[in-house]
Amino acid sequence: MLRLLAHFRRYCSRRPARGGYAAAPAAPTAALLVLLAAGGLLGAGLWARAQAQAPALPATAPALAAAPGQLTVGLARMPQLSNGAQGSHGLIVRLKEAAPHITTNPALQPLGDQMRRRDSERWRSVLRGSGLTATSGAREPVMRPSGRDTYVLDFGRLLSAEETERVAVRLRARPEVEWVAANTLEQRLQVSSDPLAPEQWWLRGAAGLNSNAQPERMRGVPGFFPAWQSGLAGTGAAAGSGVSAVVAVLDTGITPHPDLIGRVLPGYDFVSDPLLANDGTGRDDDASDPGDWVSAADRQQTRFAACAEQRSSWHGTVIAGLVAANTDNGVGVAGIDRQARILPVRVAGKCGAAVADIVDGMRWAAGLPVAGVPLNPNPARIINISFGGAATCGREYQAAVDELHGKGVVVVAAAGNDHGAVARPANCNGVVGVAALNRDGFKTHYSSFGSALAASGLATVGGDDGRSGAWRELLSDGGLVTVWNSGATGVGEAGYAKLFGTSFAAPLVSGTISLMLGVNPALTTAQVIEGLRKTVRPHVVSSLIGECSDNNPGRCICTLQTCGAGMLDTEQALRFAANPASYVAPPRQPQLLDTAEIRQAVALGPDLPPNTAGTATALAAAGERGGATAAVGTGAAGAAPAGGGGGANGWRVTLLLLLASAALWVGRPAVRRPRSA
Ligand SMILES: [Ca+2]
Ligand SMILES: [Ca+2]
Numbered sequence: 004m005l006r007l008l009a010h011f012r013r014y015c016s017r018r019p020a021r022g023g024y025a026a027a028p029a030a031p032t033a034a035l036l037v038l039l040a041a042g043g044l045l046g047a048g049l050w051a052r053a054q055a056q057a058p059a060l061p062a063t064a065p066a067l068a069a070a071p072g073q074l075t076v077g078l079a080r081m082p083q084l085s086n087g088a089q090g091s092h093g094l095i096v097r098l099k100e101a102a103p104h105i106t107t108n109p110a111l112q113p114l115g116d117q118m119r120r121r122d123s124e125r126w127r128s129v130l131r132g133s134g135l136t137a138t139s140g141a142r143e144p145v146m147r148p149s150g151r152d153t154y155v156l157d158f159g160r161l162l163s164a165e166e167t168e169r170v171a172v173r174l175r176a177r178p179e180v181e182w183v184a185a186n187t188l189e190q191r192l193q194v195s196s197d198p199l200a201p202e203q204w205w206l207r208g209a210a211g212l213n214s215n216a217q218p219e220r221m222r223g224v225p226g227f228f229p230a231w232q233s234g235l236a237g238t239g240a241a242a243g244s245g246v247s248a249v250v251a252v253l254d255t256g257i258t259p260h261p262d263l264i265g266r267v268l269p270g271y272d273f274v275s276d277p278l279l280a281n282d283g284t285g286r287d288d289d290a291s292d293p294g295d296w297v298s299a300a301d302r303q304q305t306r307f308a309a310c311a312e313q314r315s316s317w318h319g320t321v322i323a324g325l326v327a328a329n330t331d332n333g334v335g336v337a338g339i340d341r342q343a344r345i346l347p348v349r350v351a352g353k354c355g356a357a358v359a360d361i362v363d364g365m366r367w368a369a370g371l372p373v374a375g376v377p378l379n380p381n382p383a384r385i386i387n388i389s390f391g392g393a394a395t396c397g398r399e400y401q402a403a404v405d406e407l408h409g410k411g412v413v414v415v416a417a418a419g420n421d422h423g424a425v426a427r428p429a430n431c432n433g434v435v436g437v438a439a440l441n442r443d444g445f446k447t448h449y450s451s452f453g454s455a456l457a458a459s460g461l462a463t464v465g466g467d468d469g470r471s472g473a474w475r476e477l478l479s480d481g482g483l484v485t486v487w488n489s490g491a492t493g494v495g496e497a498g499y500a501k502l503f504g505t506s507f508a509a510p511l512v513s514g515t516i517s518l519m520l521g522v523n524p525a526l527t528t529a530q531v532i533e534g535l536r537k538t539v540r541p542h543v544v545s546s547l548i549g550e551c552s553d554n555n556p557g558r559c560i561c562t563l564q565t566c567g568a569g570m571l572d573t574e575q576a577l578r579f580a581a582n583p584a585s586y587v588a589p590p591r592q593p594q595l596l597d598t599a600e601i602r603q604a605v606a607l608g609p610d611l612p613p614n615t616a617g618t619a620t621a622l623a624a625a626g627e628r629g630g631a632t633a634a635v636g637t638g639a640a641g642a643a644p645a646g647g648g649g650g651a652n653g654w655r656v657t658l659l660l661l662l663a664s665a666a667l668w669v670g671r672p673a674v675r676r677p678r679s680a
């Protein structure tokens with residue numbers, strides 16, 4: 004500490020004394036300025052700004068510095084707080100009938116000076132009486148004028164919440180003091196510094212009335228931003244310990260991306276058929292995604308004849324980005340959990356994923372032994388499966404799910420995109436099946452639904468395409484933007500795309516669970532599922548849009564029986580995680596939808612015609628497919644430049660037209676490439 008103070012003195016001696024304190028005869032000015040400059044996060048820039056803005060105070064301004072080089076006791080002995088969000092940078096204090104720092108009326112200048120002299124005396128009394136003077140053994144705070152007539156008492160470092168309160172109590176006990184407030188750091192009220200974050204509407208809090216413009220109606224969103232702002236995210240036992248949640252993404256593998264640097268663990272490639280694997284081998288320890296395109300030439304081969312022609316989906320990279328894209332790194336998008344690590348478990352190649360590979364991948368991800376494969380050194384507690392098949396949950400799936408429950412692992416699966424029966428494994432017992440909502444809370448035109456979600460499922464946004472269903476753009480929401488790769492076949496440039504599908508709703512739930520386990524790693528699988536469902540907001544209601552049913556399978560109003568417990572609420576889920584035993588859900592009424600767009604839409608008739616027999620099973624024969632179907636149109640139409648070339652952030656924006664039906668890639672991914680790629 005002595006050396007530190009000596010350094011400060013040297014620093015200070017090079018600077019001309021300025022401002023009111025400098026003029027105070029009794030003040031060891033150097034120490035004052037130096038302690039201010041040393042104020043931890045305050046830093047030199049803030050110090051300079053504070054000095055530049057400091058009003059010229061009369062010589063009578065309070066001057067209360069410790070003697071240079073004095074050993075500090077009292078406050079300095081208290082433990083320092085590592086979590087700045089909980090501490091303060093001193094206290095803001097107002098004396099009763101305090102004099103303003105500056106008297107603007109020249110006629111009142113003498114009176115103002117007199118009042119400030121009186122305040123200076125009162126301040127000495129307050130500090131003496133509060134035990135905050137050098138003579139009482141404590142480091143005296145530096146005092147800076149603040150506001151109209153208040154002072155910041157700056158102790159030259161971050162105070163813990165406990166220290167802050169202790170000092171505040173002493174100050175409040177003084178008869179001269181009117182009020183005391185902690186000088187805490189307010190947090191940014193933007194989502195993050197990531198340039199595409201403003202387009203990540205689904206991160207924002209649930210909001211919007213019928214009278215709001217359509218883009219401002221977000222009654223179906225999970226609200227990650229309020230969850231982060233709650234102060235709960237990242238505060239649990241896992242925080243700061245170097246241990247963070249592992250989210251296994253059972254998917255097409257992973258590609259390099261600037262927004263995923265440092266977030267991806269070594270995974271495994273479980274695709275056992277070398278032809279489908281597209282990497283020349285069966286199972287191996289490289290989970291890289293070589294692309295899953297299916298060309299017209301491929302389809303001439305018997306093995307691929309039943310597969311749909313499609314460009315590469317980069318589906319695993321997309322999911323990884325939604326959960327764990329680097330946040331506040333100045334690049335691209337924000338992820339959901341800035342501490343989560345992704346375990347890429349490659350189960351899908353060209354044409355889909357084999358059930359046996361998925362089941363082995365699930366078990367391996369959870370840390371269970373799999374024949375012929377080394378144990379996973381980074382067991383996951385969350386397994387995201389945005390693949391599925393239109394079939395009932397078989398024993399092969401259910402046995403794995405049950406086994407994983409015993410290991411404390413939660414399986415999250417997309418409900419499917421056939422606007423029909425819930426796909427497997429989302430329909431298995433104990434799996435968190437996820438239906439996709441429109442931003443405004445009603446079911447998207449594509450999401451599958453049904454009673455299979457009633458016991459352990461729920462719903463959240465998945466993006467709602469403007470090109471499908473009779474209502475099309477009247478009720479679309481722009482999709483979810485996340486990381487992507489632009490390669491139509493093999494790996495191309497890293498980029499970003501807006502996407503639609505239950506595939507992208509599921510990772511919002513997985514990311515929420517990751518945050519929950521960050522708050523409370525002791526939660527069991529059953530508690531996680533209970534917490535997700537107990538904390539949902541009720542599904543929206545409408546007298547205009549009908550409830551979901553086989554007769555009304557497009558955009559429709561969800562119920563417990565069709566889309567699960569309700570709409571994911573991440574902030575409430577974290578509150579549950581923090582204290583499962585005493586959590587009480589806030590009373591909430593369903594939001595009633597009634598807007599001009601809805602009235603226009605319903606006038607066109609139902610969004611989709613009734614499901615005919617077999618709709619939900621039509622794709623069962625094709626094996627397990629991405630996002631429940633993966634029947635991705637008839638190939639890419641190619642990239643076409645569209646509005647935004649060299650956009651506001653200098654990002655190139657192109658619109659890639661994918662001819663997709665109610666499938667994995669529903670809509671128009673707007674592709675963006677990071678400058679670094
Ligand atoms: Ca391989
Ligand atoms: Ca491989």
Ligand SMILES: [Ca+2]
Nearest residue numbers: 197329334336
């Ligand atoms: Ca980012």
